[in-house]
Amino acid sequence: MSLFKQITDKPWERTGIIGGLRAEGTFSAPPEKVALVFFLVAASIVFSLFGVSYVIRMELPDWVPVSEPSQLWFNTALLVVSSFLFQRSKAAVSAGKKSVKSTFAAGGIFAILFIAAQMVTWQNLQAQGLFMTSNPANSFYYLLTGLHALHILGGLWVWSKSLLRLLSGAKPEELRLSIELCTVYWHFLLIVWIAVFAVLSNT
Amino acid sequence: MAYVPLADQDNEADLHHPHSWVTKYVWSQDHKVIAIQYGGTAILVGIAALMLSLLMRMQLGFPETFDLIDPNAYYQSVTMHGMIMVVYMLTALLLGGFGNYMVPLMIGARDMVFPFLNMLSFWFYLASVLILMASFLVGGGPTGAGWTLYPPQATLAGTPGHDMGIILMLMSLAVFVVAFTMGGLNYVTTILQNRARGMTLMRMPLTVWGIFVATVLGLFAFPALLVSVIMMTFDTLLGTSFFMPAIIESGTALDHNGGSPVLFQHLFWFFGHPEVYIVALPAFGLVSDVLSTHARKNIFGYRMMVWAIIAIGGLSFIVWAHHMYVSGMNPYFGFFFATTTLIIAVPTALKVYNWVLTLWEGDIRLNAPMYFAIGFIFTFIHGGLTGLFLGNVVIDLPLSDTYFVVAHFHMVMGVSPVLVIFASLYHWYPKMSGRMYHEGLAKLHFWITFLGTYAIYLPMHYLGFLGVPRRYYALGQTDFIPESAQDLNAGITIAALIVGSAQILFFINILWSLRNGKKAESNPWGAASLEWQTPDTPPIHGNWGKELPTVYRWAYDYSVPGAKEDFIPQNMADADVEMESKSD
Numbered sequence: 001m002s003l004f005k006q007i008t009d010k011p012w013e014r015t016g017i018i019g020g021l022r023a024e025g026t027f028s029a030p031p032e033k034v035a036l037v038f039f040l041v042a043a044s045i046v047f048s049l050f051g052v053s054y055v056i057r058m059e060l061p062d063w064v065p066v067s068e069p070s071q072l073w074f075n076t077a078l079l080v081v082s083s084f085l086f087q088r089s090k091a092a093v094s095a096g097k098k099s100v101k102s103t104f105a106a107g108g109i110f111a112i113l114f115i116a117a118q119m120v121t122w123q124n125l126q127a128q129g130l131f132m133t134s135n136p137a138n139s140f141y142y143l144l145t146g147l148h149a150l151h152i153l154g155g156l157w158v159w160s161k162s163l164l165r166l167l168s169g170a171k172p173e174e175l176r177l178s179i180e181l182c183t184v185y186w187h188f189l190l191i192v193w194i195a196v197f198a199v200l201s202n203t
Numbered sequence: 204m205a206y207v208p209l210a211d212q213d214n215e216a217d218l219h220h221p222h223s224w225v226t227k228y229v230w231s232q233d234h235k236v237i238a239i240q241y242g243g244t245a246i247l248v249g250i251a252a253l254m255l256s257l258l259m260r261m262q263l264g265f266p267e268t269f270d271l272i273d274p275n276a277y278y279q280s281v282t283m284h285g286m287i288m289v290v291y292m293l294t295a296l297l298l299g300g301f302g303n304y305m306v307p308l309m310i311g312a313r314d315m316v317f318p319f320l321n322m323l324s325f326w327f328y329l330a331s332v333l334i335l336m337a338s339f340l341v342g343g344g345p346t347g348a349g350w351t352l353y354p355p356q357a358t359l360a361g362t363p364g365h366d367m368g369i370i371l372m373l374m375s376l377a378v379f380v381v382a383f384t385m386g387g388l389n390y391v392t393t394i395l396q397n398r399a400r401g402m403t404l405m406r407m408p409l410t411v412w413g414i415f416v417a418t419v420l421g422l423f424a425f426p427a428l429l430v431s432v433i434m435m436t437f438d439t440l441l442g443t444s445f446f447m448p449a450i451i452e453s454g455t456a457l458d459h460n461g462g463s464p465v466l467f468q469h470l471f472w473f474f475g476h477p478e479v480y481i482v483a484l485p486a487f488g489l490v491s492d493v494l495s496t497h498a499r500k501n502i503f504g505y506r507m508m509v510w511a512i513i514a515i516g517g518l519s520f521i522v523w524a525h526h527m528y529v530s531g532m533n534p535y536f537g538f539f540f541a542t543t544t545l546i547i548a549v550p551t552a553l554k555v556y557n558w559v560l561t562l563w564e565g566d567i568r569l570n571a572p573m574y575f576a577i578g579f580i581f582t583f584i585h586g587g588l589t590g591l592f593l594g595n596v597v598i599d600l601p602l603s604d605t606y607f608v609v610a611h612f613h614m615v616m617g618v619s620p621v622l623v624i625f626a627s628l629y630h631w632y633p634k635m636s637g638r639m640y641h642e643g644l645a646k647l648h649f650w651i652t653f654l655g656t657y658a659i660y661l662p663m664h665y666l667g668f669l670g671v672p673r674r675y676y677a678l679g680q681t682d683f684i685p686e687s688a689q690d691l692n693a694g695i696t697i698a699a700l701i702v703g704s705a706q707i708l709f710f711i712n713i714l715w716s717l718r719n720g721k722k723a724e725s726n727p728w729g730a731a732s733l734e735w736q737t738p739d740t741p742p743i744h745g746n747w748g749k750e751l752p753t754v755y756r757w758a759y760d761y762s763v764p765g766a767k768e769d770f771i772p773q774n775m776a777d778a779d780v781e782m783e784s785k786s787d
Contacts, residue, residue: 011405011757025396031316045426062461139443
């Protein structure tokens with residue numbers, strides 16, 4: 001039954017069991033996935049509100065345009081690879097392959113490399129004398145990249161737990177859901193990163 | 204992996220049955236214990252906030268007599284009273300408390316889908332409360348910036364608690380948002396995916412609908428609070444200028460430059476207005492169920508009630524700037540926000556009509572919960588009507604900084620939800636404790652509270668019309684305020700002291716009844732919804748014994764023509780309903 005049909009139902013007109021022999025969730029997805037989707041919506045609201053704040057702050061007279069460091073393109077590539085590897089490991093589990101360990105591990109490692117590269121970029125900026133308080137564009141730069149990195153760290157925590165289980169001999173099928181959710185989360189973070197990059201480049 | 208619906212993976216052995224006192228009552232993963240932990244903590248901080256309001260009232264009513272607080276302490280009390288009541292008391296009690304207790308029971312589930320996350324949610328909430336309370340102990344005391352924490356004044360010398368107090372407040376709010384998100388993901392997922400067999404969305408009691416939509420609002424609105432808290436913390440601790448304009452503090456220019464305080468206001472109210480409905484919608488749901496049960500009648504216009512909850516939830520995101528008319532804005536914006544604000548009155552009024560029509564020709568049982576529920580209809584109409592005044596820009600501008608606004612928001616989101624909370628606590632007390640409360644004491648509690656709140660807030664409207672400004676420590680000599688305003692103020696204070704102390708009756712009642720109350724039957728009100736059909740009262744861990752309930756009807760089959768009893772439980776099949784014999 002479609003969601004619209006469900007909430008236009010007249011419940012007083014019909015008694016008896018509605019639906020099949022089993023209890024039915026509103027979506028045919030595991031609860032973890034439903035919760036993740038709601039979390040992703042909440043997280044994208046956080047990032048969009050920062051984006052809106054950026055645009056509003058940009059209009060104010062003291063704004064100094066700062067061009068983004070070109071390393072960011074390299075960093076972006078690292079994150080794209082990371083996301084791609086997660087996609088590969090998800091596809092591998094779905095296809096029932098036994099060897100997901102290395103792709104799954106590599107996906108996380110590229111994410112770690114991305115964070116490391118982001119930190120190098122921070123240091124380069126600071127070496128140029130562009131600190132958090134130097135001007136509002138820099139404040140937003142550190143804030144948004146930092147927040148994005150924190151989200152990746154959160155994902156890496158889940159990733160490391162799954163990886164440890166894989167390394168200690170768990171079968172890939174058992175971790176199918178974790179791998180799938182990690183992949184969704186990584187794609188989300190890639191999209192957020194591209195949006196953050198676009199917003200920051202708009203000076 | 205084939206998809207197996209959650210409620211079908213039912214396996215009692217999988218539940219984390221507690222093994223010791225500590226896992227049962229402290230580190231508990233049972234939604235009912237977590238609900239009581241949440242509710243208990245919320246009530247405790249609520250009492251603290253009530254004390255603060257009484258301190259303020261004594262200062263305002265008898266400025267010459269009492270010397271309990273100085274102006275700084277007054278502002279700190281205003282701030283802490285507001286923030287605690289809105290966030291740490293009402294939100295936590297309605298969603299953390301009632302949300303946790305009611306959701307799994309009403310939809311026929313054994314527990315929340317993520318019990319561990321649920322437990323974490325409570326402990327993060329407790330941490331946020333402790334951080335907030337710690338601000339009473341640090342140098343400078345808690346922040347006195349007003350509950351809206353507007354920069355730049357919140358962080359400037361001259362505002363009490365501008366150093367540590369405000370930092371602790373911001374930290375505490377951030378932790379609270381984390382706690383709420385963990386709890387909120389749980390409620391939403393549980394309601395969507397873990398309903399019993401036959402429990403369609405439109406068979407859910409309105410309580411669950413209210414909690415569901417309020418939780419979605421919270422998940423989408425608390426991010427705005429988090430964003431503003433993060434940027435304000437950066438401004439305060441690291442010296443950035445997101446919100447802080449160029450400003451001179453006691454003769455020295457600060458390093459800030461060019462930030463936008465109005466941006467903070469937008470972000471804050473983008474959270475702050477949905478927050479009103481995060482509190483109101485669960486209350487709407489709870490009161491609908493109490494009214495319907497004690498009127499022995501199905502709720503009038505169930506579908507409209509559900510749609511109104513959804514419509515109010517949606518609209519609540521596009522009205523926020525009506526809190527900012529006095530900040531100045533483009534007249535077209537003002538026009539837009541005034542219009543949306545008045546439109547939100549339509550679904551809200553619809554709900555009020557439906558409550559009244561539910562009572563119409565009902566077989567009303569005047570039990571204590573019903574007193575409070577009917578009292579709520581009065582106070583809510585009052586608070587709602589003054590909202591129509593304040594929603595208009597031209598009326599809001601002169602009234603905004605007066606007691607009229609204080610009266611309005613206390614009526615609509617102070618007294619009204621609190622009356623619903625009392626109604627619900629009395630209504631579900633037999634299920635939660637297995638005992639009946641003392642009816643007479645509960646009714647006495649109602650009359651003092653209900654009449655007392657009118658004695659407090661009705662005169663405030665007149666003070667507002669006179670132009671008595673809110674947020675003032677003492678009125679002093681003013682030409683436009685007559686002397687008699689002070690007499691009214693003194694009267695309000697006396698009423699507030701009486702109402703405040705009358706709440707002791709409630710605590711005496713529930714604590715005394717816990718041991719000495721009459722043993723409650725499993726369904727003393729003859730209610731149709733699932734939480735009253737549990738095999739044990741109070742429900743034990745796992746809620747339903749061996750088998751999960753199957754749902755055959757909606758939650759409001761009261762006084763069904765032909766049926767022998769005046770209610771039919773949701774889990775009773777048509778074949779099992781006893782009918783009146785034709786020969787009568």
